[in-house]
Amino acid sequence: MAxxxxxxxxxxxxxxxxxxxxxxxxxxxxxxxxxxxxxxTFWMALAVLATFVIxxxxxxxxxxxxxxxxxxxxxxYGFVYKMVEDICGKxxxxxxxxxxxxxxxIVCANFLGLIPTAFTPTSHFAVTVVMAMAVFLTxxxxxxxxxxxxxxxxxxxxxxxxxxxxxxxxxxxxxYFVRPVSHSIRLAGNVMAGHAVIKVFAGFAAITIxxxxxxxxxxxxxxxxxxVSFIQAYVFTILTCVYLKDALHPGx
Amino acid sequence: MATxxxxxxxxxxxxxxxxxxxxxxxxxxxxxxxxxxQIFWLILALIATYFILSRVALxxxxxxxxxxxxxxxxxxxxxxxxxxxxxxxxxAYDKALVDARAEAQNIVAQAKADIQADLDVAISKAxxxxxxxxxxxEKAISDIRASAVENVKxxxxxxAKEIIAAMGGKADAKTVTAAVTARMKG
Amino acid sequence: MEGExxxxxxxxxxxxxxxxxxxxxxxxxxxxxxxxxxPSAAAGQTATLFIGIAFAEAxxxxxxxxxxxxxxxx
Numbered sequence: 001m002a003x004x005x006x007x008x009x010x011x012x013x014x015x016x017x018x019x020x021x022x023x024x025x026x027x028x029x030x031x032x033x034x035x036x037x038x039x040x041t042f043w044m045a046l047a048v049l050a051t052f053v054i055x056x057x058x059x060x061x062x063x064x065x066x067x068x069x070x071x072x073x074x075x076x077y078g079f080v081y082k083m084v085e086d087i088c089g090k091x092x093x094x095x096x097x098x099x100x101x102x103x104x105x106i107v108c109a110n111f112l113g114l115i116p117t118a119f120t121p122t123s124h125f126a127v128t129v130v131m132a133m134a135v136f137l138t139x140x141x142x143x144x145x146x147x148x149x150x151x152x153x154x155x156x157x158x159x160x161x162x163x164x165x166x167x168x169x170x171x172x173x174x175x176y177f178v179r180p181v182s183h184s185i186r187l188a189g190n191v192m193a194g195h196a197v198i199k200v201f202a203g204f205a206a207i208t209i210x211x212x213x214x215x216x217x218x219x220x221x222x223x224x225x226x227x228v229s230f231i232q233a234y235v236f237t238i239l240t241c242v243y244l245k246d247a248l249h250p251g252x
Numbered sequence: 253m254a255t256x257x258x259x260x261x262x263x264x265x266x267x268x269x270x271x272x273x274x275x276x277x278x279x280x281x282x283x284x285x286x287x288x289x290q291i292f293w294l295i296l297a298l299i300a301t302y303f304i305l306s307r308v309a310l311x312x313x314x315x316x317x318x319x320x321x322x323x324x325x326x327x328x329x330x331x332x333x334x335x336x337x338x339x340x341x342x343x344a345y346d347k348a349l350v351d352a353r354a355e356a357q358n359i360v361a362q363a364k365a366d367i368q369a370d371l372d373v374a375i376s377k378a379x380x381x382x383x384x385x386x387x388x389x390e391k392a393i394s395d396i397r398a399s400a401v402e403n404v405k406x407x408x409x410x411x412a413k414e415i416i417a418a419m420g421g422k423a424d425a426k427t428v429t430a431a432v433t434a435r436m437k438g
Numbered sequence: 439m440e441g442e443x444x445x446x447x448x449x450x451x452x453x454x455x456x457x458x459x460x461x462x463x464x465x466x467x468x469x470x471x472x473x474x475x476x477p478s479a480a481a482g483q484t485a486t487l488f489i490g491i492a493f494a495e496a497x498x499x500x501x502x503x504x505x506x507x508x509x510x511x512x
Contacts (some may be wrong), residue, residue, distance in 0.1 A: 282511070
């Protein structure tokens with residue numbers, strides 16, 4: 001996975017699978033300070049813009065018989081709305097805008113990242129960790145605010161035999177604190193791995209005999225990546241809903 | 253990833269590479285110097301998205317969906333109304349048809365009864381006339397017959413007297429009359 | 439030498455990804471066999487399917503994390 005350079009003089013195989021993830025200043029060169037506009041910033045802004053175009057411009061006509069863009073907006077709305085309602089119940093609908101925000105941002109960033117030479121903000125742990133930690137903290141605080149100490153019942157599995165409960169409590173506690181880790185690394189890892197694999201196949205294209213196979217492999221991987229982009233956004237959202245359900249109804 | 257041609261130069265290559273990226277680890281994701289930047293812009297992007305969604309997009313789409321649901325419900329209700337009206341109209345039409353048919357039958361029956369009555373009157377009148385005429389005729393016939401019988405009697409008496417006189421006998425008028433009357437009866 | 443051992447360790451940790459793949463395949467395969475027996479109930483359970491896949495995959499992610507740590511943090 002490391003950035004490997006073999007030099008052009010030795011068969012021309014050059015692998016830079018991780019270079020595409022480098023965060024660089026968008027204007028000019030130099031160090032990346034916290035306020036610098038980087039390529040990551042640019043593609044995040046495009047994701048916000050895409051969300052705006054799909055959901056706001058798409059629905060601007062408010063027509064009863066929807067246009068194509070409005071259908072897309074309504075489809076996205078209905079998809080997330082139904083997910084929240086099915087998993088969290090009616091009380092969860094209060095948090096629907098938060099979940100919709102996460103879903104739209106991830107899905108737009110993922111799909112925009114599939115454009116060749118694009119940068120994918122969601123392939124960075126910095127981005128996904130912040131989102132996962134936000135979900136984790138929200139759920140934990142919300143759980144204690146809504147249920148008080150009854151929220152700790154989440155770790156005390158009442159349906160298990162009494163002797164097993166302390167052990168289960170430890171396991172539940174560990175799995176609870178591991179949630180943001182798996183939640184964030186799943187998204188970034190999937191997106192990063194897919195993009196890196198495509199880059200590796202692209203590196204093989206330098207060999208003339210292999211290049212057709214390489215092109216076919218890139219095409220296939222790209223198709224898979226389109227699927228993964230959506231599914232990972234879906235999984236991130238649905239796990240957010242599941243965690244939120246724990247905060248709203250801590251009983252097992 | 254590595255091919256056989258690479259194996260020799262690999263260590264060097266990595267060494268060179270690491271030297272090039274001395275400031276950053278191999279994975280850009282683990283370069284913590286850029287985390288602050290990304291987190292800052294991410295939070296900004298998420299807040300922007302949140303406000304776009306919660307202030308504009310979601311209420312609007314929700315309203316459109318609710319409105320469409322309302323329109324569909326109304327349309328279905330209107331369709332139900334129209335269907336009920338159509339059924340009503342059909343029932344009314346059927347009723348009118350039945351009424352009309354009944355009336356027509358009534359009129360036909362009435363007309364038939366009237367005609368029958370007229371006919372009966374006419375027949376009875378004709379019968380009466382015929383009866384009168386028949387009686388008259390009968391009377392005329394009986395008169396004729398009576399006068400004929402009288403005439404026969406007279407002729408027979410006269411003839412009988414004449415025959416008797418011609419035969420030389422003396423005709424007693426009373427005897428002849430009695431004889432003729434007796435014969436006429438027989 | 440230590441760095442090379444860490445690379446070998448990272449490669450070994452990557453086996454965990456394969457184990458997670460088996461787990462995910464189990465979840466998906468059992469879902470499919472259940473869905474083919476009772477297709478009408480399948481549509482309502484896709485969310486459960488994805489949650490199950492996510493949980494199975496979470497443990498593979500730890501293997502991936504260990505590999506990353508060995509590669510870049512040790």
